[in-house]
Structures are given as structure tokens and as C-alpha cells.
Amino acid sequence: MEEKVIKAATVIITAISIIVAGTLLFFPQLHIRAEENRELRAQEAIERKENMDALEMLQYNTANVDSQEGISFDQQLRIALPENVTPEDVSVENDYLTQTIIIKIPGADENYLYNYPMIGKSYHIDNLTYESESEYGVIEISLDSVVELQKTSDEHYIYMDFLTPHEVYDKVVVIDAGHGGNAPGATKQGINEKDIDLAIVLKVKELFDEAGDESVGVYYTRTDDSNPSLEQRVDMANKAGADLFISVHNNSTKSGRMSSINGTAVMYDEEKASEENGSMQLAQICLEEMTAALGSTSKGIVKGHEIYIIRTAEMPVALIEVGFMTNQDELNRLNDEAYQKEAAQAIYNAIYRAFQEGY
Ligand SMILES: [Zn+2]
Numbered sequence: 001m002e003e004k005v006i007k008a009a010t011v012i013i014t015a016i017s018i019i020v021a022g023t024l025l026f027f028p029q030l031h032i033r034a035e036e037n038r039e040l041r042a043q044e045a046i047e048r049k050e051n052m053d054a055l056e057m058l059q060y061n062t063a064n065v066d067s068q069e070g071i072s073f074d075q076q077l078r079i080a081l082p083e084n085v086t087p088e089d090v091s092v093e094n095d096y097l098t099q100t101i102i103i104k105i106p107g108a109d110e111n112y113l114y115n116y117p118m119i120g121k122s123y124h125i126d127n128l129t130y131e132s133e134s135e136y137g138v139i140e141i142s143l144d145s146v147v148e149l150q151k152t153s154d155e156h157y158i159y160m161d162f163l164t165p166h167e168v169y170d171k172v173v174v175i176d177a178g179h180g181g182n183a184p185g186a187t188k189q190g191i192n193e194k195d196i197d198l199a200i201v202l203k204v205k206e207l208f209d210e211a212g213d214e215s216v217g218v219y220y221t222r223t224d225d226s227n228p229s230l231e232q233r234v235d236m237a238n239k240a241g242a243d244l245f246i247s248v249h250n251n252s253t254k255s256g257r258m259s260s261i262n263g264t265a266v267m268y269d270e271e272k273a274s275e276e277n278g279s280m281q282l283a284q285i286c287l288e289e290m291t292a293a294l295g296s297t298s299k300g301i302v303k304g305h306e307i308y309i310i311r312t313a314e315m316p317v318a319l320i321e322v323g324f325m326t327n328q329d330e331l332n333r334l335n336d337e338a339y340q341k342e343a344a345q346a347i348y349n350a351i352y353r354a355f356q357e358g359y
Helices: 002-050 054-069 193-211 230-239 279-294 308-312 328-334 337-356
Strands: 076-080 091-095 100-106 119-121 125-132 136-143 148-153 157-163 171-177 216-220 244-251 264-268 298-303 317-324
Touching: 054 119, 054 125, 091 148, 171 193, 171 230, 171 337, 193 216, 193 244, 193 337, 230 244, 230 308, 244 337, 264 279, 279 298, 279 317, 279 337, 308 317, 317 328, 317 337, 328 337
Parallel strands: 171 216, 171 244, 244 317, 264 298
Antiparallel strands: 076 119, 076 157, 091 100, 100 136, 125 136, 148 157, 264 317
């Protein structure tokens, strides 16, 4: 019996020894295999990322960080700075008219987003692309709203908060200088309507800039000789959530011939005329302020629903026809800087009066 037990024990011990020895021999291979699996998974992740566009990568990276660190990046984007690039080297351009942000990062190559993941989210981001050019990496962000960017930075990152105009200002106004570029509007004796419209609006801008009222945000559809489309002009007002939309033009007779007809008229949306604090009252305020300041003839408020920017603006809108370019006296005055300044002051006053009256 004892012999049998010893034999059996020997067999068992030998078997165990063989298994242990085999496992020990095999163990390093198991280890290598685990390592290989990790590398494979990393490779797969990179391939997955390579198939992602910049927006998908942003969402992917943000979701990972969110779940790992419990950090929330609501309405904020974090952009990583490449080696030797300071926050000051990065240019950020925020185009209110097209609701596009362009960020140029020096030295960022085609692998920038892999090496320096961008993190964050905003419900205002419609699309986001990345392209590397010779000297810069360019991030382009399309937005569904006019946004104000609030930037902060440290040595590794730039942080950008996306705020709507109304999150920054109590009141928001969009001011539109008519025509522009190769669309001069009325042209009389070498004087273009577009230039007078712009001159007046730039003087309104000077008044707002000098006053520095931080409770009022003012946006301009153009401040140079550009010609935004009508859609862009209205879009800007609608996407800024503007409280008021003021468009500045100058008049001419239907025939375009010089005549005695002169004076200031303001167009409004008669379809929304019954609304309290609507387009009609705003037009009336503008008309009163303009004629009082300029001493011009009142041509009254005029129905303007058929005008695209009036019809499609989602807020009270007034289209001011400051004067007639087809009237010699008025043309001379409109072309005079002092008169333009008075018109600008009247528009500025009309905007504040509208606020006082509850707009
Ligand atoms: Zn015009």
C-alpha cells in the first residue's frame, strides 16, 4: 500500500513539476502576448482616429477626458500649444458676419491634433476642420450663432469660452451700412450711396466706441467697402439675437433724375406693425430723431415688408433713408462730414431712446 501511495505521489509531483516548468517557460511569451495586444489596441485606436475628421476627434477626446477625469468642458475649447509656441503666437479671428472662427497655430503640422489633442465642446459648434499649411496649422470653426470668445491661457493651453452676445451684453444691436463693394447703390455726380451709408455708420461706431458702454453690444455688417449678401446681413442680426436691426441707406427718385424731392424716410415691417415695441414704433423713433437732428423734411415711415432684410429680420427693424441723393441740396449735405456726423448722432440717440422705451 505504502509503495503505491509513494508511486502515486511521485507521479503527481512529477506531473505538477512538468506543468509548473512548462508554465514558467511559457510565461514570458504570455507577457509578450499581452504587450502585443496593447500595441495592437493602440494601433487600432490611432487608425480609428485617422479615420476621424477633426470634429469627431474633438468629440472622441473630450468624451475620454470627461469619463476619466470628470472634467466638464461645456462651452469651452482647450487648444494645446506645440513646443516653443506661446499663447501670443496663436492668432484667433472671430468673424461675426459669417459666424466663423479661424485659429492659426504656428508650427502645427498635419499630426498636430494627434500629438496635441484638442478638447472641449459647445452647442454653438456646427463644424470644425483642421488643415496644416506651410507655416501654420489652421483650425476653422463654423458656428450656429454669433459668439463672443473669452480667452484665457497658461503655458500649455489656450482656453476659449463661447458666449452668445446676450450672455455678454444686456442689449444687442446690429447696424448695417447699405450696399458696398461693386454694388454702389445710387450714384450721383460721382458720389456713391455705399460710401455715404458707410461714412455714417462708421461715425455711429465712433460714438459707441467712445462711450464704451459695456451693457450694449453693437455689431456691424460691414466696416469697409465689402458687400455682404442680404442673407449674410440678416443672418448676422438673427444669429446675434439682436434686439434692434438698423439699416442705413440713402434715397433717390424712381427715375433716378435730379428733382426737388427731399427728406428722410424710415421703412418698417407693416406685417409686424401691430406688435408692441415692433418695427413701426422703432421706425417712428428713428424718423423723429433724424429729422430733429438734421432739420430734414419728414417723408414719414414707409411700408417695407417686401424688402428682404426687413421681412426676414426676426427683431424690430428700421431701414433709414437718410436723404435723397437726387436732390442737389441734400446730396451736397449728405456728402458733408458734419452732416454725416449729425446723422450718426441721431441714429445713436434713436437706439438709446428705443432701449428706454422698452426694446
Ligand atoms: Zn440703398
